[in-house]
Amino acid sequence: MSWIYDAHIHLSDPEYKSDIDMIINYMDLLKIKACCVSMDIETSNETLTLHEKSKNVLPFIGIHPEMAQKDPLPVYDLIEKNYETITGVGEIGLDRTYIDSDDEWKVQKDVFSKQLSLAEKFNKPVSIHSRKTLPDIFEILPSYKIPGILLHWFDGNKSQLKTAMDNQYFVSYGPLLVYANDKQVLLTKTDPSRLLVETDGPVKFSHCFEYKTTEIMFVSSVIFCASKILHTSYENLLVQIEDNSKKFLGI
Numbered sequence: 001m002s003w004i005y006d007a008h009i010h011l012s013d014p015e016y017k018s019d020i021d022m023i024i025n026y027m028d029l030l031k032i033k034a035c036c037v038s039m040d041i042e043t044s045n046e047t048l049t050l051h052e053k054s055k056n057v058l059p060f061i062g063i064h065p066e067m068a069q070k071d072p073l074p075v076y077d078l079i080e081k082n083y084e085t086i087t088g089v090g091e092i093g094l095d096r097t098y099i100d101s102d103d104e105w106k107v108q109k110d111v112f113s114k115q116l117s118l119a120e121k122f123n124k125p126v127s128i129h130s131r132k133t134l135p136d137i138f139e140i141l142p143s144y145k146i147p148g149i150l151l152h153w154f155d156g157n158k159s160q161l162k163t164a165m166d167n168q169y170f171v172s173y174g175p176l177l178v179y180a181n182d183k184q185v186l187l188t189k190t191d192p193s194r195l196l197v198e199t200d201g202p203v204k205f206s207h208c209f210e211y212k213t214t215e216i217m218f219v220s221s222v223i224f225c226a227s228k229i230l231h232t233s234y235e236n237l238l239v240q241i242e243d244n245s246k247k248f249l250g251i
Helices: 014-030 041-053 073-081 102-122 134-143 158-166 181-188 218-229 234-249
Strands: 004-009 032-036 057-061 088-093 126-129 149-151 170-173 195-197
Touching: 004 170, 004 195, 004 218, 004 234, 014 032, 014 041, 032 041, 041 057, 041 073, 057 073, 073 102, 088 102, 102 126, 102 134, 134 149, 134 158, 158 181, 170 181, 181 218, 195 218, 195 234, 218 234
Parallel strands: 004 032, 032 057, 057 088, 088 126, 126 149, 149 170, 170 195
Antiparallel strands: none
């Protein structure tokens, strides 16, 4: 039986804390592995703790662009000290909505670049936040040799998707795929070998998800929806995504 891979979820978020033991049990029963991304030093430490509880939690530690103005050194040190344990570096990236000045933009870019350097140094994949900053990210990435690059929750246009595919980057789609026509169109233009799925929990989604806290089990709905859009079976797509996930993670 294939494993289900959630390419991007914040299991270290405080919103999951009271239910985390149940979530880990569900992951074991349902054969789900999750790339647990982090935001800052606190969630990075929590991510490592969750990995100790369950090897189905694949730890990504890093600094989200929203947190880039804080002291980054503790996270850099954590990556250096735990490079043999961590699966990847993330959630990292760029996002101008979190800054108010050119100086803050420079800091954000410096933090992103430093984390890319660490991923290169330790040969780790990265999970990238790229909301409305894909041109900047496309300009930066070629300077680094990184084994797996994921543009999580892909938010670009068709031309930018082609650039991502040409560069052999992975892209992931989440629960929004179930009801967002623009995401469904992008999915049909995505190279099947570069496709991943995610939940991005605890982000809440509307329509059939009723703004409930995102559960890791939602990832099955994403795969089912994608299989219908791509005119393939759930089982075939599940195997494809498992294979893609292993290639991204280098396992």
